[in-house]
Amino acid sequence: MGKPEKRIAQMLEILKQERGVSVKDLAARLDVSEVTVRRDIEKLKKNQQVNFVSGAVMYASSEDKSYQLLEEEVKNYSEKDRIAQKAASLIEEDDVVIFDVGTTAVQVVKYIPEEINITAVCCTVNTLIELRKKKNVQIIFLGGYFHRGTEMFESQEGIRLLERTCATKVFSTAAGVSEMLGVTCVNNYEIGIKTAAIKSALKKILLVDSTKFDRVCSGRFASLGDFDVIITDQGISPRWKEITQELEIEFYTV
Template identity: 30%
Template sequence: MYPTERRDALLRVLSQKGFVSIQDLAAQLNVSEITIRRDLTMLQRQGMVEKVAGGGRAAKSTSELAFMNKRVLQQAEKTAIAKRALSLIEPGMTISMSAGTTTWTLAKWIKPESLATGSGTPVAQLEVKERRSQARMKRESLTFVTNSTNIAIALQANGWRDIHLTGGQFRTPSDALVGPLAEQSARQLHADLLFLGAHGVDLEFGVSSPNLQEASVHRVLMERAETAVLLFDHTKWGGRGFAHLAMLDEVDVVITDASAEKDGDSDPHAVEIAELRRRGPEVIVARAETDDT
């Protein structure tokens, strides 16, 4: 049984029975208790289950967490991903950014001084165009498009001036702008680079969102971008949100984090990453500075 299939089965058991002990889950799914604990931890981070003493239970609500709650999760991983993403940005670019906490983290790191000094280790070469000069970035040299009010505020706080919001209906809990107006304005724009977040990433289901309207706007942003860069931390692996957004071979670059367990095991998502590379996207793996804590 693949990890994604196992987690789906685990969710079905919890939804049917409510609370189930770790021992019973391990027996039913024919895996170790350590594996069950890891699965419960991942699913709890996605807001799908609640870990309790000795076992787990279905979350009281399967809806997504609010932006204010999600932004404090996996902060080290999101920061590592953001730093690697910085070196894809070139002077003069128009950059679109989908709503999400990982893209919001990146927005906080997009500063003229960070881009000028080339923060982060240089990433593998993209085939889109040759790297431009690393001359000092001016605030006027980047244009931003986003359907996230939080991202727009973060960019403005860093001194950027050319920021365009799509407009549309304000949606909670993601604080995203969605609906026909957002889609219409997004269709009229072109971006060199899209930074795309995800609610879930699955090898078969692809990239997903918890909401149809949000997925629709983000899909338009993809269609209007020369290069789509998918940003997600390891807790999103195996997740399947309500709305399909794109298949993984539709994105050009993937930046995720190394998720080696603290007990010394190898990266539990090495198989998924290897398969993703075989499918075509350039895959960049960032390592959080707090991995050893």
């Protein structure tokens, strides 16, 4: 194996281990120029081995192509991160919190204060991994059939467990928010758990970046009025502030 082949193999190993790496970071770690890295990336893109999204290079795992979870993680990352920080600030001692499917919900877990005692309910592997790092968090994990594209487990048993759970808060996510057609998701298999989570929680909190508004996806799981709180970013249209005000929804832009 020649030097270029060894470098590309090393690059792929880095990308397999990490969610997204910048060209600058790859160049530093491989001890080559950014021009060389970009040339290698073009070769890998032609072979459909990597994706390049929002300035990040990502390994193109074939099992994730249905939903492109890795791409979702880097889309509007800074906005989602601010939304997650605000959401985490709403968590209180002894809360029972349901964490929905979605990359923003995972980010919330990272900002849970280490000293706080809560019970967390989740259904995705990536959320579970982050929750395990919080020593004062008791975890309830919903099992079932594993959907690789979203890292979600889904089953009727999991839905029934949610229905028996009395939660103080749920952090819901969505792929689309429409004034007329409500709150929607991409995958219909998410609907059962999303709906049960909303019904089981005292306070319903929707975490959604501004690009999801005025967008409709196939799986409708809630009406806009089902939510008590919406947290989004500053790119939101002023019209939505008026809509949520009429529905008496607490509306935060971060």
